[in-house]
Amino acid sequence: MGYTKRYDGRKFDEPREMKAKIGIIPRALGSAFFQFGDTKAIAAVYGPKTMHPKHKENPEKGVLRCTYDMMSFSVTERKRPGPSRRSQEISKVSEWALAPVVDISDFPNTVVDVHIMITQADASTRCAGLNAASMALAQAGITMKEMVTAVSIGKVDDKLVVDVDKEEEDHEEGEGATDIAMAFTKSGDITLLQLDGKIQPEELKEAIKLGKKACDEIYKKQKEALIKGE
Amino acid sequence: MEAKEIKTEGLEEEKQEGKIREIAVPGEKIVSGDDFLPGDWTRREGKDIIASRYGIVEKQGRLVRIIPVSGVYVPRRGNIVIGQVIDIVFNGWILDINAPYNAFLSAMEAPRFINKNELSEYFGFRDLVVAKVENTRGRGIDLSLKSKNLGKLEDGMAIFINSNKVPRVIGKEGSMINLIKEYTGCDIIVGQNGIIWIHGKNLEEEMVAKEAIMFITEKATIFGLTEAVKEFLEKRQKTEEKA
Amino acid sequence: METPNINQQKILENIAKGIRLDGRKLLDYRELEIETGISNKAEGSARVKLGETEVMVGVKLGIAEPYSDHEDEGTLITSAELLPMSSSDFEPGPPSIEAIEIARLVDRGIRESGFVDFKKLCIKKSEKVWGIFIDIYSINDAGNLVDASCIGALAALMTAVFPKYNEKEEKVEYGEFTDKKLPLTKQVPFTMTFHKISGKIMLDPVTDEEKISEARATIAMSKKGSKVVINALQKGGKESISQKEMFEILDEAEKKYEEVSEKIEKLIEKSIKARK
Numbered sequence: 001m002g003y004t005k006r007y008d009g010r011k012f013d014e015p016r017e018m019k020a021k022i023g024i025i026p027r028a029l030g031s032a033f034f035q036f037g038d039t040k041a042i043a044a045v046y047g048p049k050t051m052h053p054k055h056k057e058n059p060e061k062g063v064l065r066c067t068y069d070m071m072s073f074s075v076t077e078r079k080r081p082g083p084s085r086r087s088q089e090i091s092k093v094s095e096w097a098l099a100p101v102v103d104i105s106d107f108p109n110t111v112v113d114v115h116i117m118i119t120q121a122d123a124s125t126r127c128a129g130l131n132a133a134s135m136a137l138a139q140a141g142i143t144m145k146e147m148v149t150a151v152s153i154g155k156v157d158d159k160l161v162v163d164v165d166k167e168e169e170d171h172e173e174g175e176g177a178t179d180i181a182m183a184f185t186k187s188g189d190i191t192l193l194q195l196d197g198k199i200q201p202e203e204l205k206e207a208i209k210l211g212k213k214a215c216d217e218i219y220k221k222q223k224e225a226l227i228k229g230e
Numbered sequence: 231m232e233a234k235e236i237k238t239e240g241l242e243e244e245k246q247e248g249k250i251r252e253i254a255v256p257g258e259k260i261v262s263g264d265d266f267l268p269g270d271w272t273r274r275e276g277k278d279i280i281a282s283r284y285g286i287v288e289k290q291g292r293l294v295r296i297i298p299v300s301g302v303y304v305p306r307r308g309n310i311v312i313g314q315v316i317d318i319v320f321n322g323w324i325l326d327i328n329a330p331y332n333a334f335l336s337a338m339e340a341p342r343f344i345n346k347n348e349l350s351e352y353f354g355f356r357d358l359v360v361a362k363v364e365n366t367r368g369r370g371i372d373l374s375l376k377s378k379n380l381g382k383l384e385d386g387m388a389i390f391i392n393s394n395k396v397p398r399v400i401g402k403e404g405s406m407i408n409l410i411k412e413y414t415g416c417d418i419i420v421g422q423n424g425i426i427w428i429h430g431k432n433l434e435e436e437m438v439a440k441e442a443i444m445f446i447t448e449k450a451t452i453f454g455l456t457e458a459v460k461e462f463l464e465k466r467q468k469t470e471e472k473a
Numbered sequence: 474m475e476t477p478n479i480n481q482q483k484i485l486e487n488i489a490k491g492i493r494l495d496g497r498k499l500l501d502y503r504e505l506e507i508e509t510g511i512s513n514k515a516e517g518s519a520r521v522k523l524g525e526t527e528v529m530v531g532v533k534l535g536i537a538e539p540y541s542d543h544e545d546e547g548t549l550i551t552s553a554e555l556l557p558m559s560s561s562d563f564e565p566g567p568p569s570i571e572a573i574e575i576a577r578l579v580d581r582g583i584r585e586s587g588f589v590d591f592k593k594l595c596i597k598k599s600e601k602v603w604g605i606f607i608d609i610y611s612i613n614d615a616g617n618l619v620d621a622s623c624i625g626a627l628a629a630l631m632t633a634v635f636p637k638y639n640e641k642e643e644k645v646e647y648g649e650f651t652d653k654k655l656p657l658t659k660q661v662p663f664t665m666t667f668h669k670i671s672g673k674i675m676l677d678p679v680t681d682e683e684k685i686s687e688a689r690a691t692i693a694m695s696k697k698g699s700k701v702v703i704n705a706l707q708k709g710g711k712e713s714i715s716q717k718e719m720f721e722i723l724d725e726a727e728k729k730y731e732e733v734s735e736k737i738e739k740l741i742e743k744s745i746k747a748r749k
Binding site for chain 2: 029030047048049050062101103106107108109110138139140141142143144145146147185186187222223226227229
Binding site: 025026027028031038040042043044046049067071072073074075076077078081082113115117119120121 | 511518525527533556557561565568610612647
């Protein structure tokens with residue numbers, strides 16, 4: 001039969017309703033909120049500032065450090081407070097997703113801290129987190145080559161869809177669901193690519209192209225929020 | 231030559247009224263053309279001048295640059311800064327100047343000889359000191375006191391703003407800060423690092439000066455800021471007089 | 474950056490005259506905003522802004538084993554995290570003592586007031602009860618996270634509903650909510666933290682005031698009939714509080730109770746209406 005209609009009626013290439021705002025945490029140097037439908041993420045940036053512990057310093061340039069976590073009540077079954085192994089992994093891939101565009105070579109021995117928190121989760125949380133983090137880094141005045149935008153592309157049974165929600169993530173009929181988290185720089189380079197499921201190489205190429213196109217739309221929201229200001 | 235209009239709904243009207251300046255987002259093209267020169271926080275990619283930092287676009291003839299509105303303070307030689315003593319070592323003081331690195335003020339900078347037992351009396355923990363950036367060497371900053379009007383700050387109060395807003399607070403040749411000084415009668419020292427010292431006859435005067443400065447930082451991107459600040463001060467004074 | 478000496482001096486001088494730099498009176502709270510239902514995955518949730526201080530609190534319910542000395546009562550576990558995103562003073566890692574103290578202060582106010590009817594949370598005596606989890610997160614620290622957290626916990630509890638419970642299979646169907654509210658009583662706990670600075674008593678300090686606070690007393694109170702009852706009290710801070718000062722704090726707490734409790738209840742109601 002195949003996946004002919006999305007659970008929430010969206011078009012296959014349509015992301016959920018998005019909201020973006022910067023300057024939501026006054027104490028941080030930069031901060032932002034990003035929402036894909038029911039998934040809400042907030043991010044805050046501090047630094048560059050002297051790195052502690054000292055042994056993690058880089059004498060040639062500043063270090064980017066990222067933490068990602070979910071609030072215990074952001075998910076259906078309470079998540080115990082404190083970073084899980086999943087959170088730790090996402091923290092690292094988020095750092096790798098942002099590092100290529102960030103230039104802190106003028107600040108050796110310092111660290112730029114990016115903190116991402118999910119307050120409500122309905123799949124695509126790391127993507128929402130990265131979209132918020134990218135805006136927060138810009139607002140923090142960090143030198144950046146360009147922005148990073150993230151989206152999840154799903155292969156739900158036989159169809160590729162943009163911005164997977166939880167229902168689609170849990171889809172079991174047919175070939176099930178393969179969730180692909182990806183992030184692109186504005187100029188099209190991939191900084192995040194993670195997937196779990198079953199997908200053929202050709203399909204993945206299609207998914208990547210679809211992802212970049214979707215990110216072009218999502219980027220407009222990030223830009224709008226930055227231009228609008230606090 | 232007009233810059234490429236940023237096509238964003240709703241913001242078009244505001245731009246036409248001249249109410250806000252053009253904001254650049256990292257990675258966005260600002261202008262296109264071989265004639266243009268990439269200034270601060272921009273770079274050239276082929277024919278295009280691209281923004282490398284979030285801020286306000288400024289074009290001066292062929293030079294295109296970004297004026298940052300946010301971000302950490304980066305010390306430059308000659309800057310006057312206000313720093314807080316966070317540590318005392320055998321030969322001087324370590325100051326937090328809200329920069330990525332701490333600054334060092336040598337005991338030799340003091341106008342008279344201070345032996346190491348007197349250091350904490352001269353400048354104690356959490357004291358604020360106005361100093362000049364002498365040297366920015368790799369991971370450290372050296373400060374000097376060997377200029378007029380440098381030294382410990384007594385009385386008054388300090389407020390903290392983003393260092394990128396300091397030029398607006400000072401104004402062209404000090405016009406803005408002088409306006410505030412006149413209206414409020416306060417002594418004001420603006421550290422390039424965004425720490426500002428205000429000293430008036432009483433708390434009310436100091437608060438008006440503080441509010442005027444915060445007003446500037448909030449409206450930093452508008453045109454006609456001087457008029458807006460004048461209006462703000464006049465209104466504030468009227469409420470003061472009524473009170 | 475620590476509060477500079479000249480600012481400390483200024484704050485102290487003026488507090489001694491009963492003046493605060495932001496124009497508030499010593500016992501005035503900053504503007505309070507409450508939003509509930511901020512996470513549709515939580516059984517109850519709230520976002521509280523007290524001036525620029527912001528916290529998010531969530532209530533989750535689960536099935537738990539009762540404590541052996543309270544075999545027919547539900548359980549309550551409160552946790553708090555001072556997120557690094559909310560202040561450069563907070564480091565990532567396990568909860569600091571400050572976070573633990575906030576969690577425990579919030580917990581005791583709720584527990585000791587009898588606000589939650591724990592007996593009504595019993596499913597099967599000595600085997601199965603409902604467990605309430607209250608999780609507090611700081612979003613922006615501009616002083617007085619503890620009072621903001623208490624308000625958040627209250628708002629989250631008052632708007633929380635039970636998830637669907639499959640009695641036959643004896644398990645919770647997470648993600649599906651009933652419209653049955655938690656079994657709450659009229660003994661609503663309101664918590665105020667009084668600070669002693671420069672010989673004066675004040676409420677709701679901003680960061681600079683909090684940093685120079687000499688001692689503090691967090692008091693949770695509720696109403697039993699027409700009388701105000703103290704359910705929990707904790708003195709904190711390095712300095713001492715004289716008996717006279719403590720009695721003054723108790724008097725002010727009793728006086729302030731009506732005003733504070735009314736305001737919070739009104740805002741919680743308003744937040745519920747706003748969601749409809």
